[in-house]
Structures are given as structure tokens and as C-alpha cells.
Amino acid sequence: MGSMRMEKPHSSVGADVLASGIHDAKNRLFEAQTLLAQAEREQGIRLPDARLAIAGAAGRLSRTLVAYRLMRDQQPIAVMPVPVVELVEDAALTVGSQFERAGITLVLDVRFPGEWPLDRTLGGDVLVNALQNACRHAAAKVILAADVNADGLSLTVNDDGSGYPDAAIAHPSEGQSGLGLFIAARIAALHVRKGRQGGLTLGNGGLLGGALFRCVLP
């Protein structure tokens, strides 16, 4: 354990170097994205695959940095009051092209009209990741629902695919979508309020019968 303490300053520098590189890369992706949008507008064409590739690369970069920080307990969290409907709409907007391309319908069902204390960026990443997974496995439809119950804010993503394998339900952080779920679980756990901690549950069933992802933020 002593050596881990010694390494702390170095790992912080590592995160800074990584952050700076990712920052530059995302700036360049922004340039590419806007030039693409301009070309689409001027030429009257649509290049959805190119858009998706850029958005996908940016998403992966962000997620890599968050994962790096989470593994070193260096991920800061900024809780602010976030209108739940905006959190859900933003996530839907981010994955919009992917769903359109895959021909999957995304239904939003927000039953809580107010704000909830959470980290908007990190909370949004959890939803985007869950929606991207659902889009890959759904047959035709995904529901993103938000409601508040006794445990806190419940965000669920349900699809009409074949559901999670039993092994994934037992060990959510392993397997194909392991990194995303690992990050989601850690982000949920960073949300602590009145002695309670956020968490994830995976299951099958729900309204659409397929995979059921639930993240609860106290």
C-alpha cells in the first residue's frame, strides 16, 4: 500500500497528460464535425456514417478518460440541480443518429417533472452508454424512463432484444459491455446523498421483455 501512496502524484500527472491529449483530440473532432455539417448543408447531402464515426470517437475518448480517473479514484463529481427532462432529452439527442441509422425507435417516458441533484455530464454518460448498448441489441424499440421513488431517481433503459446473458447479470462489469457498465456502476456509486449511495441493477423483462438497465441515484 505504501508504494501506491508514493505513486499518487505521478498518476495525477498521468491524468493531466491524458486529459490534455484528449482535449486536443476533441477540439480537432469538433472541427471535423462542423466542417462536415457545413459540407452537408452546402452540398445538400447527408453523411450519417461520417457523423456517427466522429461522435463515436469523441464518446470513446471521454469515456477512456473517465475510466482512467475512476480507476485511480480521481474522478471529480459536481452535483447540481438538473431538470430530469433535460438530462433525458440530452441523452436522446446524443444517440439520435445511431438509433435512426439502426431503425430503432426510442421512446422517452419522464414521469418526474422537477430537478434532481446529480452530476449532469457523468449522469448523461451513464444514460448514453446504456442507450447505445440497448440500440445494438434491440429488435425495434427502446424505452428510456425516469421516475422518482423511495430509493431516489430511477433511470431505466429497456429494450425488446434477447436480454442480458445470465453471466452479465451476475457479473455486470465483465464481458463485452463490461467497461461501460463498470464506469456506470462507479459513477452511480459516486452519487451519495444522506448516507445513501447510487447503484446499478441489470435484469431482463420489463415492458419490452428484453434487457432492463436501471440506475438509481439517491
Next chain:
Amino acid sequence: MVPPHYLSPAEAGKLRFFLIDDQPASLQSLSICAQNMGAISLTKAAGFPDAMRRLRERSFDVILSDYLLGDGRSGQQLLEELRRFDLVPDETVFIMVTAEQTYEQVLSAMELVPDDYILKPFSGEQLRVRIERAILKKRFFAEVYFLRREKRFDAALERLGALAAEKSIYGVDILRLKAETYQVAGQPDRARALYEEIMSGFEYPWAQVGIAQSYRVQEKYEEAKALLDEVALNSPNYLAAQDLQAQIALDLGDPEGAAQILEKLSARTPRNYVRKRQLAFAALASGQADQALEVMNDVLANDSVPGAVTEEDRQQAARAAIAADNPEAAGKALGGFDPDLLSELQPDDRIARIAAGLRIGAPGAEEYFRTHRDWVRDCVFKPLTTMDVVGAALQSNDKALALSHTERLLETGDIRQIFKAMHRMYVDAGL
């Protein structure tokens, strides 16, 4: 699936955009993105000074600023300077653009927050949604902003009560605005009750600082300190908590403690000259005259926004230079001593210059001080200028004049922040 359009294309087309980024390619991208969302009126600035200049000339509906503006400047500083000089009304939307999400987490801990943040890369559609939401929120609170500006606090509170009944998505904002309004209206108990209501939902650091502020107003310093220690520990990026800690240290006659806190904070925000002025004050009050002079010279040289450096700043630099036994620096800070110009100045500015002139041996200053003794004796000056008078009186062996002003300061209780500095003057004078 796509969030609804809250503004018609005609409304969106009328918005006046101001885009700021020091990287030409990024600025171009911002511009294309705004055009993609229907913007027609676009003004661009390539950095901090350019942005400040243009914002002095005209106003905009939407400001999109990159977080990194080059030359050690940031979008956060831009926002702080705009608010400091009242260059953007509450109605203007200010959105911070950044490529790295940690900035959002750091920035959200700041006292002055932009209306929103957006992370690169984003599409024109995502930008539209963020801007429209911010505009809707501005419209929701428009009347409250107006009433607060007019200092009609009761009416603002009444309006906030009506908004609370509308069951909007802005519940916490309404409570916060109410608490802030009670605070400025001089009702700390009510402000505190509202912050406590917010805290029952979540312990936001700004709500804790709000409670500490209300305690400070009521001179319940121990309660305030306990809360601020907790915020400084749990939210070290929320600098407003530490600014308030420094303020309370000054209130309690502990300028050394205040200077220590402000020195650390200033190292983190080297371009925050409001904080540097506080540091100079604390350093001077605690006898660190060299440090006070160094900091004030930095302020005079680098707080480059037009109108930022005031006569009070020049006097403060001179005060620090005199305390540091550096008459040359004091003369330089004041730009010389000209008795003929004194009559145009306000009493505090006039006496500060006369006292400084006397102490650095400027020709004519001592005579002016002596011939205007009755006027000096009868005037009531601000605490710092009173200290100048005492220093000048002691130097010219006019103990009676020094004592009369010291006693007046003691009676009002204003002496606490500068007690140690005054005490040193008497010791130095062999008294």
C-alpha cells in the same frame, strides 16, 4: 425524440451572437455551428482583450466563449470581468465551451457560473437546445432580474413567490434567488431559512456558504467558521468559501490568517485582481508591507481592463510603499504630488494624497497638512484614510490630531481590521 423548438426560426435568426476563441479553427467551427442552428448576426473575437473591447461597444443576446482563451486567460475570467464591470445584463446568455469535461466540474464549483456549459464536439442541434433552454430560463426570471436591479426587493420576492407556485423545473433556482434577495435586503434569518431548505435536498457548497454569509452578517463568527471549514475540506475548488474565510479572519482582527488564505487562493487564480486587492489589504494590515507593495504593483500593472485601476488602488500602493520604507515607489504609484490639483478631489482622496506626500517628503505636503489642520481634524474619513492621517500626524509630531482620529475609529468599531497596523504606527513613533 428531438427536444422541441422553443424559439421560432425567425426568433432564432434575430439573436445577436458573440463568439470568442483564440484558436482560429475553433472560432471558425463555433461560427459554422451557430450558423447551422440558424444564427445570422455573428460577431467574433480572437481573445480576451478583443472580447472585452467589443463588449464595451455593444451588447449581445448570446455569448459563446471557449474556456481557454490563451495568454493565461480563461472564459471564466472573462465572465468574472464582465460581471465586475457590469458589461453584460442578466438577460444575456453566457455559455462556456470546452472540450474536456473536468472543466465543467471545476467551473461548476465557482461562485460566478455561466448559464450553461457545452462540451465539444457538439452539433448545431445540441447547441440550439442549450441556447434555447438558457433563453427560456432567462425569460422565466426576467421580471425578477429587473426588480432586483431596481432594488425593489419586496416586489422581487413577491414575483419569486408567484413563480414558485407555477411548478416549473427551476425549483432550486427560485429558492436560491429568494435567499440571495433576502440576503441583500438585509434579512439574514430569512435567507438562512431558505438555504437550509435547499440543504434538506442536497448539501450544495454554495448553500452552505450562503448560510455562513448570513451568520457573518449577524456576527455569529464561530458558526460561520465551522461551516466554511467543512466546505473548504469537502469542496476545495469552491473558492468563494475560502474568500469568506479570509473576510471573517479580517473581521476578527486576524489579518495574518486572512493573508495566508488569500495568498494560496491568489496562486490558483493569478489573474483575479479583485482577490489580489484583498490580499494586499490583508498583507498591509498584518505588517507584510513588501508583499502588499508587490501585489499592488501587480494590480496597477496588469489589471488592464480600462477603468479597473482606481485612485484608491494608487493610494493603496503608496500606502504599502510607505510602510515598506520605499518612498520612491510611493511617489511613482501616486504619479507625483501636486498641491494645485488637490482641491478637485474628494476629501478621502485629498487627505490620502496629502498624507502620502508628507510621509515621502514631497515639497509642499507638510505645509498643506499644517495649514489645513482644522479641516483634517473635523473630517470623518474612511478607516484606511484615517490610518493615513494618523501616520502623517505622528510623523509631524501632532499627537493630539493622531489620537482624535484613532479614538473616532475605536468608537465606531471599524478599527478591528486595521488595528495591528495602527498599533505598529504608534510603536514606530515611540509611543
